Amino acid sequence: MLLRGARAILPDGVAEVVSLLLDEGRIARVIRGDERAPAYISEKIDLGGLTLLPGFSDLHIHGAVGVDAMEASADDLHQVARFLASNGVTSWLPTLVPSPYEDYQKAVEAIEGLMREQDEREAASRVLGLHYEGPFVNRAQCGALRPNYFRAYTEKSALDTLPLIRSSQAVHMMTLAPEIEGGVNLVRELTARGWVVSIGHTRASVEDLERAREAGAHHMTHFMNAMVALHHRAPGPIGWGLLRDDITCDVIADGKHLDPLTLELVLKCKTAARVSLISDSISAAGLGDGEYSVWGETITVEQGRTRNLRGNLAGSVITMLDAARMMLRLGASEADVARMCSSNPARLIGREHECGSIEEGKRADLVAIDEKGDVRFTFVGGRIAYKG
Numbered sequence: 284m285l286l287r288g289a290r291a292i293l294p295d296g297v298a299e300v301v302s303l304l305l306d307e308g309r310i311a312r313v314i315r316g317d318e319r320a321p322a323y324i325s326e327k328i329d330l331g332g333l334t335l336l337p338g339f340s341d342l343h344i345h346g347a348v349g350v351d352a353m354e355a356s357a358d359d360l361h362q363v364a365r366f367l368a369s370n371g372v373t374s375w376l377p378t379l380v381p382s383p384y385e386d387y388q389k390a391v392e393a394i395e396g397l398m399r400e401q402d403e404r405e406a407a408s409r410v411l412g413l414h415y416e417g418p419f420v421n422r423a424q425c426g427a428l429r430p431n432y433f434r435a436y437t438e439k440s441a442l443d444t445l446p447l448i449r450s451s452q453a454v455h456m457m458t459l460a461p462e463i464e465g466g467v468n469l470v471r472e473l474t475a476r477g478w479v480v481s482i483g484h485t486r487a488s489v490e491d492l493e494r495a496r497e498a499g500a501h502h503m504t505h506f507m508n509a510m511v512a513l514h515h516r517a518p519g520p521i522g523w524g525l526l527r528d529d530i531t532c533d534v535i536a537d538g539k540h541l542d543p544l545t546l547e548l549v550l551k552c553k554t555a556a557r558v559s560l561i562s563d564s565i566s567a568a569g570l571g572d573g574e575y576s577v578w579g580e581t582i583t584v585e586q587g588r589t590r591n592l593r594g595n596l597a598g599s600v601i602t603m604l605d606a607a608r609m610m611l612r613l614g615a616s617e618a619d620v621a622r623m624c625s626s627n628p629a630r631l632i633g634r635e636h637e638c639g640s641i642e643e644g645k646r647a648d649l650v651a652i653d654e655k656g657d658v659r660f661t662f663v664g665g666r667i668a669y670k671g
């Protein structure tokens with residue numbers, strides 16, 4: 284297949300006219316400017332007037348379109364994957380909240396089921412693994428998570444209570460608080476097992492954060508949200524995260540979880556090289572305002588803002604596309620957005636060799652956006668997963 288005549292955000296900058304030759308789901312050639320495309324290609328898609336970006340990768344999704352990852356079947360997850368594709372997301376990690384073992388097990392079976400068969404199904408955003416948000420997090424920073432299922436890491440067997448995806452390809456990510464009992468040992472153990480470790484729902488001291496970093500934690504989850512606030516005499520996780528160049532973070536760029544000015548502050552301190560965007564979307568995403576039952580409680584969505592009965596924000600109802608638009612409005616360049624939505628998350632989960640940028644040899648995970656910022660095409664592994 285030949286994708287013809289798009290403006291494209293490439294790793295070395297914006298190219299005004301690019302065609303991509305796709306073969307077996309990958310980008311076989313990046314053809315710039317006047318360079319001739321091979322004539323023998325019969326299947327061609329004209330992308331004139333559109334801007335092509337690497338497909339977005341969302342590492343923190345609880346659900347969308349009425350589906351909650353904790354209660355979903357493989358079919359339900361596929362519905363979410365279709366919705367995500369319509370918003371430019373080409374890969375994602377269903378994200379699990381602290382729950383009883385049986386609930387975790389059911390959720391992981393569904394994820395594993397979809398991963399086994401997603402290449403044969405109708406094209407949609409690809410599940411790459413899963414993200415455990417908790418249960419080893421701090422009760423005092425629970426956010427919308429249910430603290431009655433939080434745990435301490437007292438012995439290695441505590442990890443046996445978390446079901447795994449039985450595939451060597453699957454990504455396993457965990458958000459944890461290093462200050463809980465056994466927290467730093469947990470970072471060390473997960474790192475040794477090849478997990479992606481992220482610090483979040485935390486009130487860790489700078490000493491604990493340094494120990495966690497040395498043990499293998501180099502990322503922070505929904506930075507500033509569900510973390511003890513910055514105080515000038517106690518900089519804590521926020522001061523530490525802003526300052527440390529070897530620590531990356533992700534943010535919920537909906538303008539509600541973080542004030543737009545705070546988003547600018549994060550971008551200025553961390554630069555686009557160290558920030559990923561996530562949605563942290565809940566099942567109500569894509570459904571509009573209303574009252575929804577999520578994780579055993581009522582969550583109200585009002586003008587795009589979520590609220591549980593305790594008055595806490597309870598995840599978002601945005602997609603990566605909304606987050607990307609927000610960052611553009613705040614002055615980020617398209618190249619910055621491609622980093623924050625694609626290459627940074629791909630690097631974090633160890634998939635940068637495979638996706639996250641428009642380069643020869645990588646998977647043809649792509650999104651084509653029009654002048655208004657709407658998605659016109661999403662390609663996943665070279666297949667059309669959305670056409671608007």
Ligand SMILES: [Zn+2]
Binds near residue numbers: 343345378416
């Ligand atoms: Zn979350």
